Amino acid sequence: KQEVTQIPAALSVPEGENLVLNCSFTDSAIYNLQWFRQDPGKGLTSLLLIQSSQREQTSGRLNASLDKSSGRSTLYIAASQPGDSATYLCAVRPGSASKIIFGSGTRLSIRP
């Protein structure tokens, strides 16, 4: 049974720092992995989608990597800004027709 874990649950860093958020999954047989951000009381915004055959994806200051053999994905945020403060969730789709499994998220706070 696939399980997705995100550690730490909360993280606070000063503005301008580069940071890494972690996501681990127990079964390496995945179809894709998606990173989202969620602002309080809002829906989820898709950040990056990594297919099983890919090692990383980049969008602006964000870079997500995928290492299936170790069951890990990381989201790298460069030059963090207060506007990056949100909860970041990773989600794994085990198969093309499978339901998505979410991690519990990392609540990120960027201090001005």
Next chain:
Amino acid sequence: KAGVTQTPRYLIKTRGQQVTLSCSPISGHRSVSWYQQTPGQGLQFLFEYFSETQRNKGNFPGRFSGRQFSNSRSEMNVSTLELGDSALYLCASSPYGQGGYEQYFGPGTRLTVT
């Protein structure tokens, strides 16, 4: 292209009542999924529909049901509401078969049961 829309955005109901939530996917998306989000349980998968057929189902009681129409719009219904059903209900659509099945979420419906 318009995003995923959910109606209503906020809802207050009394225990024992029933409620219907609506989701309109992004144009061209044929897959719609529903999630319940609470502070204690996080994001929990309810069900997924594709071409009017339920493709996956989460571990929720039979009081939770859904359906999808031929235009891909979806509704979910919760009968005999309980206090524990208070949550943010999120809908997501996906271009099944294209774009790697990336999910796009709506703003959610905040349901409060009193």
